[in-house]
Amino acid sequence: MNQQLAGYAPTPAAVRMENHGNAMLKVAMATGQDLFARTGSVVAYEGFVQYEPNPPAVRQIASSWVTGEGAPLMKCSGDGLLYLADYGADVVVVHLDNDALSVNGTNVLAFDAHLQWGVERVKGMAKFAGQGLWNVRIAGTGWVALTSRGTPVVVDCGRGDDETYVDPDALVAWSPALKVKGKRSFKASSLIGRGSGEAYQMAFSGQGVVVVQPSEDSTDRLRIRH
Secondary structure (H helix, E strand, C coil), rough: CCHHHHHCCCCCCCCCCEEEECCCCCCCCCCCCCCEEEECCCCEEEEEEEEECCCHHHHHHHHHHHCCCCCCCEEEEEEEEEECCCCEEEEEEEEEEEHHHHHHHHHEEECCCCCEEEEEEECHHHHHCCCCEEEEEEEEEEEEEEECCCCCCCEEEHHHHCCCEHHHEEEEEEECCCCEEEEEEEECCCCHHHHHHCEEEEEECCCCCCEEECCCCCCCCCCCCC
């Protein structure tokens, strides 16, 4: 039996964050290299790892985080290997190199605690949603892990002059440098979105990428801040 299961054993950690299969994240923990992770996402760990749910830093920054937009965060610290997952969703690992990423709150799995982050208004969307739509912006140099309901597609918006249109319910993340605007269309109601009547799309233009998952979340993932 041990030989049959040997193929699933973890390999030695090569970098700070990496995939173990499609749906699990492996994090090499070390003293002084804390991690913010989605509360409840730990499925296993080796070594000495502690966690602090809803730490003060999270409460302060996420005070404008809309209830229900994303799961609360916990702070993980210690030495060892930490394994995270989110109900079998695919895990996408990104290393930021003095760069930034704007992510839907429900798609944030984990990120290095030293990165700068906060909740921000999605520019160009206010007229479509009253006070506007809000997202989580993560910036700096370090590791970020996202979740996707299935294998995502990463669209490079800088390859041409045409805009890239995305169903908001399938959107995972995008480069903050991109210009974003909302678009409504009755003609596209059967093309984008599951509902009938008017289709609502997000249009991206400029230099950067958009990450799209092959599943439409049924919840309002870009909540209106009240």
